[in-house]
Structure formats: structure tokens, C-alpha cells
Amino acid sequence: MQNPTDLIATMGARARLAAAALAALPTGTKRAGLCAASAAIRAQSAAILAANAEDMERATAAGLSGALLDRLRLDEVRLASVADSIAAVAALDDPVGATIDTRERPNGLTLTRVRVPIGVIGIIFESRPNVTADAAALCVMSGNAAILRGGSEARASNRALHAAFADGLAAAGVPRDAVQLVPTTDRAVVGAMLTAAGLIDLIVPRGGKSLVARVQADARVPVLAHLDGINHIFVHASADPAMAAAVVVDAKMRRTGVCGAMETLLIDRAYPHAATLVEALAAAGCDVRGDDAVQRLTSVAPATAADWDTEYLDAIASVALVDGLDGAIDHIAAHGSHHTDAIVAADAGVAEQFLARVDSAIVLWNASTQFADGGEFGMGAEIGIATGRLHARGPVALEGLTTYKWVGRGTGQVRG
């Protein structure tokens, strides 16, 4: 096998050339490429499903858990949805070339800030093969070249999906190298990608916490990552009890495995319906762990210190009573992960203070934390939810995959 550093250098050089071509492609060509990629995936579905069956067989023999097998599995319906989501990305507005702002200087120099692609994006993901197609589509539409490195469990599926995708691009006149798949599952390639400064402009890890943590620790290239979603809902004394119960139950129980799920419920000590609220959550099937005050209100398991810092991603919630808005904000500052935090309150003044003072990518008033999702934000798709503070926060879609440049037009101005 090729040395991983050399492999990434070669792929990176090809990606850079493709990126230069992609940056100049008209929107229509990118759209045509994605529609053709979507069609190619449908046309090659037999080959893709056969490859997936091969992965499933190997994974079953290796004893992967049922949840992991389910993530890996493709069928006609899931594959159609992969093809649909590529076509949906093709319908989004193209951010490239948009003017962010314009200023004319007193010397007559006109300065315009224009959106441009970031360049070459490395995507490191685990077992779900549909990420191949989603991430590739978002990169192409935003004018970026992608280098995809998928998990070894999905290697045959990824290869088949990527082949179809690249066939579609090439048929429509988009460079095939716009989306490259690392042709080996050697783990050393991940290390080579993470240190490929100058070759890869941004790394997007998609997967579990250990993958993301490794990427963040080892990367010498900027990383756009979502680590934890320890999301809170604070129910203020002024909250409407029916709304509070509906929002809290939805935020926790609609889907417990998504990063936007509520993990900790903070109830204002002055809220008169705390016991009813906790009981509604338990009645919905949630394992509730309460602090001392909650335990005195109703029958719940005790929360330990670790609970406040735990992302369960399961039908479990920690619940604490807090002293009003300040108590909630202090708890969130100490234990939150700056992902999504919400307040339920009728008092608009209190709610606005919460929205202003809680330092999270997404802050919500009277709405479920499960809205933390690119689709729900009207972005059509997302490459991830960023919990870092730089470049982009919250759901990241096409615009988050662009940067800008300054374009100055003069008539011979010199600084003098």
C-alpha cells in the first residue's frame, strides 16, 4: 500500500485542482452534476445494495451491535432517500459569489466582500454510508472539493456509492476529483489527513465522541465539529404548564439519540407545577434522575454529580430545581456544552435575558430543543452542528462551507 502521507498528498493535489475548477462552475453545472449523481445512485442501486450486503455480512460475522448494523444497512427505501437528499441539495441556493457587503472608500476604491468556497474539505466519518452522499453533495454545491474517509465497516458500500456519485458528476461536466474517496481503511490515513495543512483546508468529523475527540486532539488543520449536546430546558415560574410539558416531553422523548435532545431539565423553584412536569416526563417513558429537591417532590431516582455532565442520548433525563433565571444560567454555564438550550416562560423579559446571556450556538424560547437541525432551520441539509465558536455555529450547511474574499476595484489608487 502507498504511504499514507504520500496518498493524501496525491489526493490533496488532485482535490486542489478540482477545487479551482469547482469554484468557477456556474450554479447550473453544479446542480446538473448533483442531479446526475442522484440518478446514478438510483441506476446503480443493485450494485450498491450488493456491496452493502457484503459489508453487512462482514459486520455481522464480526459481532457488531444491532444499533451499528442498523446504521450500516441500506435497502431500496434508504437508498432512494439518499438519492432524494442529493437532489434536494441541488435545489438549494448557491452561496458562492454572493456579495456580503460593499464599501466605497473616500479615495474611490470599491471594496466588496464576496463568498467563495473554502477549498478542500476532508470528511472523516464512521459507519453510516449515507453520509458519503450527503456530505459530498453539500461540498459540491458549495464549490468545495471533498476527500471522504469512511469507516472500514462500510468500505464496500462507500466504494459503490462513491463510484455512482462520481460517475454522475463526470457525466454532467463536474470534475470527477471533486469528490474522492480514500481507497484504503488504514487508520494511518486519518492521521495524514489531520496533519495535511495546505492540502486540506477544513476537517469535518462525523461520528461518535471518540472519533471527534481524536480529530480535535490531533488535527493541525481547522476542524468543524460537534462534540457534545448536553442541552437544557429551563422552565421558568411564568411558564404555561401545558406548553412546558409538551415542549419538555418532545425535547427529551421524540428521538432520544439525536444531538438536539434535552438531557437536563432545570425547573424554577418558584414554578408551581414542577411535580406534574416531572411526572409527565416519566409517564412518557423517561428514566428521571432528580436532585434532592426533585426527589422530595415526586418519586424519582437520585441524580449523581456525573449526571449533570452526561449526554445520555437515551430515554434518561437529569432534573434539578434552580433559583430562577440566574440559577439556570449558572447551571448551564457550568455543565452545558454550548449546543442548544431553551427556556419555557410566559415572561418575555426573563426569556430575552436567557436568550442574551446563555452562551450556546442555539438558544430557544418556547420551543423544543429538537429543532436543532439544518432542515428545521430551513437550510435543507446540514453537514453538522458546530459547537465550536469560530467560523460557524449551530447547523452548518452551504453557507458554512464558504468563506469570503475581499475584492477591490480601483482606478490607479496608490497609498502614497
Add this chain to the structure above:
Amino acid sequence: MQNPTDLIATMGARARLAAAALAALPTGTKRAGLCAASAAIRAQSAAILAANAEDMERATAAGLSGALLDRLRLDEVRLASVADSIAAVAALDDPVGATIDTRERPNGLTLTRVRVPIGVIGIIFESRPNVTADAAALCVMSGNAAILRGGSEARASNRALHAAFADGLAAAGVPRDAVQLVPTTDRAVVGAMLTAAGLIDLIVPRGGKSLVARVQADARVPVLAHLDGINHIFVHASADPAMAAAVVVDAKMRRTGVCGAMETLLIDRAYPHAATLVEALAAAGCDVRGDDAVQRLTSVAPATAADWDTEYLDAIASVALVDGLDGAIDHIAAHGSHHTDAIVAADAGVAEQFLARVDSAIVLWNASTQFADGGEFGMGAEIGIATGRLHARGPVALEGLTTYKWVGRGTGQVRG
């Protein structure tokens, strides 16, 4: 001395509290704090100049070069200019709280993207003590807490400047910890800052290439940096010869030590006035190094392969003849540093292609590269010129020191 990691942990925790307070401060309070800091620097000028004299004496005894001594030196005039620039930052528009965009979702949820400070910014700089004040002022105005780590040569000056600055802030009700100065010049503190993920949100290195390169290599925290300014001017066949000579001479010779200075001149092989242009540059005092074709045109020293990748920061320029627009773009892609590149051309179609295809933070048409400067962009001041691709590119001032959060306001929406 305190362990560097513990020291940064303590300073980081104090900075985080100050940042939370700063984020909520009204514009008027930040302005009052900066005006008071400016006034305090004037009021404490005797103490600051005495501290600077101490630094100068130590640096002279240590045999520092004349250029470094000049960077370190403060006098009444320079100190007044430091105070003025703080007051000028206080007059800038406050970016915090500005709405970037608003969208109402079909379910009635309103989503607003609002500018917020980044949080805690670590600034690592070398000998120039005025950076202390400039960087601190930009951080405070943009609502960020700053941890400053200055060079050991300037330690007494930095301490005196920082004391005055913090006195001013505190007098106006801005937390004194909004701007902290690392109280030791132990180099291990730099390492502790670079790895202080969660404590420091962004590192801004201000100094020479070796400092910036070390920061980029070792940082586990995002870095906003300017590394090289290998800037090009391409003179197209259609260029007006008088404009070309004026722009090129200004770009190279106005100030040769600034990062916006032109380092390489690319002349279209079809440009009829190439010899005159090169001679104008030489007549202005520039040491010109030409490729073979340029050497045949006029008497210049030969350029070696290394010249095309060199940032001279001096009265030296490399000059090559290239084959039209494509030749220029290829040369810039191979040797440029993505800082500032310009075209001089009368042909607007060619110029627009250059502006679109050259992948640099700043691209200019018919204007000197020496305009690459926050003041010239109307930003009033800058914390640096970013040559990375993420978050901010080109001159970075107040807006570049902010990020955003998503604020959602609902009426009880659940995802369902």
C-alpha cells in the same frame, strides 16, 4: 513561580467571568472604559516612559539590533499615538448584538442570527509595546476578554501600559479582568496558552514568522494568523503604463516592511512597456531580480528559484514575464501566500477574471497592494490580516472578533 498550566487556568477562569460580563455591557460602557484607558495612559505617561527606558537599557545591554530597539522604544509622541488609537477604537461601531439575518419558519418559529463576542482571546506578541494597547482595545470593544502575553524585552513597558489600561477600564465600570497581562515572561506560558482549549477560544499571534509558525504548529486552540505576504502585481498587456508604474512603485517602495508590500511583479509578455516598468522600479531604489526574459529586456540581477517564494520585506522585488492572465494565475497559485494580489489592466473582462480566479484574501484591480490594511478598509484598526481560510480573511477588526448565535423565539412549537 506558579506552574504555567495552573497560571493559565486561573487567568482563564477570571477571563471567562469577565467575558460573560463584557458580553452584556452596553456599547456606552465599553466606550467609556476605552476612553478612560486612553486617558489613564496619558496620565501615567511618566511611569510608562520610565518603564520603557528600563526595557531599552536592558535591550541595549543585550545587544538587540537597531530595528528591534526602534520597535521597543516609546516616547511622548508614540505614547500619545497609542492613547489616540484606543480612543479611535472606542468610536467604532459596536458589532455585538447586530442581527445577521432573520427567518420565520412555516411553524411560526422565528430564527435570528445575532453577533456575539468570541469569548476569551489570547494574544501573543513580540517586542512592540503598542500592540498591548491596540489589541486590548479591539478585544474590549468587541466584548471579548483578552489574555496578553508580550515579549520579555518589553516586560516593564507592557506592565506599565497594562496597569494604566486596566485602571481606566475599572474606573469606568468595565471589569479589570477584561484585559489581563501574563505576569511572567517564562516561555512555557506560551505553550500553556496554546493548549488551553476551553479556557482560551482564539489565539492571535502578532510578530515575526518564527513566532507565528510555532503558534500554528503547537496550538490546540483556533488561531487567527497572518503568516506570509508574498504579494504579486500582474501588469496585463492592456495596462496604462503610467498607472502601472505608479501602482507598482507604490506597492513595492512606499513601505517595504509591511505585509501588504508587493514582492513579485509579473508582467504580461505582451505588455509593450516592460523594460520601462522595471527601470522605474529600479530608479525608485529597488533591487530588481529578474527571470531570463527580464534580464534580456534590461539590466537586472538574476532571480533564483527561491526568489519566487521569498517575502523580502525590503527594497527587493522579483520580476518575471508571464504568458497572459493564465500564466499570472498559475504563478500566483504556485508561489503566492493568499494574502493580497493585484492586477493592473484596462481590460475589465481580464481584470474580473483575475479577481474571480485568484484565491487570495484580498484581490485588487488597478490599486496598490499597500491598501491591505484595516484602516484603509475603513475598519479603523485591525488585530491582524488573516491568511487562513476560516472565520475571517484579510484585515480583521471588530467584526472578525465576533461570532454568532442562533436565537429562536416560538410559541410552544414541538418537533412532534
